[in-house]
Amino acid sequence: MAVHPVLAAAGQFLHLSRTQAELFNQPQSLSLSDGTQVTIHAAGIIEFAPINAATQAILLSCGIHGNETAPIEILDAMVQDILCGRLVVKHRLMVQFGNLPAMDIAERFVDENMNRLFSGAHSKAPGLVNQERIRAKQLEDCTRAFFLKDLLPRCHYDLHTAIRASKNDKFAVYPFLHGKPWKAQQISFMQACGVNTILLSNSPTTTYSYFSSHQFGADAFTVELGKVRPFGQNNMADFAEVTSTLRALVAGEALNLPDYQDDAVNLFSVNQVINKTQPDFRLHFADDAPNFSDFKQGELLASETGHEYRALVDGEAIVFPNANVALGQRALLTVAPVTLQQANEGKADV
Ligand SMILES: [Zn+2]
Incomplete structure (x- = not known):
């Protein structure tokens, strides 16, 4: 199939995916002048294979959440530069722009939060009934095929921005590793991306990063890069570190990662998962309290008929509070500072 002239001339893969998705109804392949092989699997899903052995x-x-524009702009620019020969990949690379219809309406999602639909959740009852579910399955299928092509070390960085401000502007969730040790090198990589707050997850989830981590052993993170803003209104200087580090990664350049130091990074492990069980559940801090706001031991965090929820340790911090969830759902997560050594106690050597 002939390469669309806009793709060939300016590398506008995301633009074409959003405006003429039908161009990519059938997978297509092309070669770049530097020898890079390109496979377009579908609108918003593009794979690169270098000429060298990766x-x-x-x-x-x-864009797993459609209105989280900064990461979309970062990866759109990266793909354009690869397609135009300004950036040469040295590793196998797949770039996915997740929720194209939600981007068009500048919303987090159209029907359903896509980042709760992975690891097969898309096909559980009621099944593939909306576009987020269909897309989550398609993304999974492409990811599976991509990772299972060989036995190379795998990584997956799922880039987001947060609805809520964060005391630590950028943070990442390191998916639950089922007892395997958290990797200092990966935390240092996050630091090189300008992310110095890491939440170590303690349970399986239906997020995309957990899917890649658990199913394929990929080093994976959900990376929250700052606050949601409309397309074109991001200050890209805020993302200079993540942009340059990801480009260095795909280009096979030396990353010069900092040696891991507990002092240089804020590691948190989950301390309390607080579910709303009564209609009068309420939070005892400001509605707009940033993620990672911390409390002293004994401070009241939330209450409902029959229960009071207090900070159990000094420095316990709140993440993702939402008093308006349905009964039985998680209304608040609290996290407590931890060192890497403490987090990895009893696990195999890092
Ligand atoms: Zn998101």
């Missing part, structure tokens, strides 16, 4: 398989995803 030593890593890298998945970068964004």
Whole structure:
């Protein structure tokens, strides 16, 4: 199939995916002048294979929530530069722009939060009934095929921005590893991306990063890069570190990662998962309290008939509070500072 002239001339893969998705109804392949092989699997899903023998398989995803524009702009520019020969990949790379219809309406999602639909949740009852579910399955299928092509080390960075401000502007969730040790090198990589707050997850989830981590052993993170803003209104200087580090990664350049130091990073482990069980559940801090706001031991965090929820340790911090969830749903997560050594106690050597 002939390459669309806009793709060939300016590398506008995302633009074409959003405006003429039908161009990519059938997978297509092309070669760049530098020898890079390009496979377009579908609108918003593009894969690159370098001319050299790759030593890593890298998945970068964004726009799983459609209004989280900064990561979309970062990866759109990266894909344009690769297609136009300004950036040459040295590793296998797949870039996924997740929720194209939600981008068009500048919303987090159209029907359903896509980042609760992975690891097969898309096909559980009521099944593939909306576009987020169908797309989550398609993304999973492409990711599976991409990672299972070889036995190279795998990584997946799923890039987001947060609805709520965060005391620590950028943070990442390191998916639950089922007892395997958290990797200092990966935390240092996050630091090089300008992310110095890491939440170590303690349970399986239906997020995209957990899917890649658990199913394929990929080093994976959900990376929250700052606050949601409309397209074109991001200050890209805020994202200079993540942009340059991801580009260095795909280009096979030396990353010069900092040696891991507990002092340089804020590691948190989950302390309390607080579910709303009564209609009068309420939070005892400001509605707009940033993520990672911390409390002293004994401070009241939330209450409902029959229960008071207090900070159990000094420095316990709140994440993702939402008093308006349905009964039985999680209304608040609290996290407590931890060192990497404490977090990895009893696990195999890092
Ligand atoms: Zn998001």
